[in-house]
Amino acid sequence: MNQTISQKESFWSRFATDFEKRNNYVAGYTEIEFLKNRLAENTNLGITLELGCGDGVFTEIIASNSEKVIATDWSVEMVDVSRQKFKDNEIIQVKQEDCLNLSFDKNSFDTVFMANLLHVIPTPERALGECKRILKRDGRIIIVSFTMQGMKFFHKLGMRYRYIRTYGKPPKESRVLTTSNLKELLGKIGFEIKSIDLIGDKMKSVYAIAKISEN
Numbered sequence: 001m002n003q004t005i006s007q008k009e010s011f012w013s014r015f016a017t018d019f020e021k022r023n024n025y026v027a028g029y030t031e032i033e034f035l036k037n038r039l040a041e042n043t044n045l046g047i048t049l050e051l052g053c054g055d056g057v058f059t060e061i062i063a064s065n066s067e068k069v070i071a072t073d074w075s076v077e078m079v080d081v082s083r084q085k086f087k088d089n090e091i092i093q094v095k096q097e098d099c100l101n102l103s104f105d106k107n108s109f110d111t112v113f114m115a116n117l118l119h120v121i122p123t124p125e126r127a128l129g130e131c132k133r134i135l136k137r138d139g140r141i142i143i144v145s146f147t148m149q150g151m152k153f154f155h156k157l158g159m160r161y162r163y164i165r166t167y168g169k170p171p172k173e174s175r176v177l178t179t180s181n182l183k184e185l186l187g188k189i190g191f192e193i194k195s196i197d198l199i200g201d202k203m204k205s206v207y208a209i210a211k212i213s214e215n
């Protein structure tokens with residue numbers, strides 16, 4: 001499917017007003033705090049673009065090590081919530097953007113960050129192609145996404161139950177991102193992986209940092 005900015009995001013938008021609360025229930029507050037602490041280890045991020053920021057759960061952590069953050073989401077409702085949340089934060093600007101058709105010029109950003117986005121969009125390779133285009137040549141991409149990979153059976157079962165109870169049936173384009181399929185995807189688009197790990201305790205996340213390959 002060829003999405004454009006004129007189409008409306010319809011799945012996540014319904015949860016914009018209490019997304020953080022819902023996500024804390026589904027994924028667990030401590031698991032999300034753990035991710036924030038890991039993300040805080042990324043320093044000197046420069047000018048950062050965040051894709052699929054949702055209600056901005058990870059935006060402040062990324063902003064704390066960036067010169068400036070443009071936090072974007074395709075959902076107008078999510079953008080409204082984030083804009084309100086960060087209205088007094090001078091380095092965070094919130095904007096509606098479709099990660100499959102970014103409006104930015106090439107070589108615009110030092111860092112692109114995305115959390116829990118790649119596994120919910122129809123064409124992750126297209127989004128990564130856009131990231132490569134708008135990143136400066138020595139820029140980096142930071143990707144973190146929840147995954148079923150490596151989760152214990154009963155934790156998976158609990159998480160599925162909480163997810164369906166909270167969000168209903170997942171969007172049809174959802175997939176499980178794993179360390180191996182993300183590695184393959186990044187390589188195919190021309191990124192050189194600096195690190196890729198499976199992190200977390202009961203909930204697992206794929207966590208990758210990559211740069212544009214020089215070859």
Ligand SMILES: C[S@@+](CC[C@H](N)C(=O)[O-])C[C@H]1O[C@@H](n2cnc3c(N)ncnc32)[C@H](O)[C@@H]1O
Pocket residue numbers: 003009012013023051052053054055056057058072073074075078097098099100114115116117120121
């Ligand atoms: C699972 S939520 C994750 C939100 C946030 N990053 C987090 O981890 O809490 C996925 C987000 O991606 C957004 N999204 C979906 N398709 C998108 C697209 N094509 N471009 C930009 N954002 C998109 C949704 O509106 C939603 O806010």
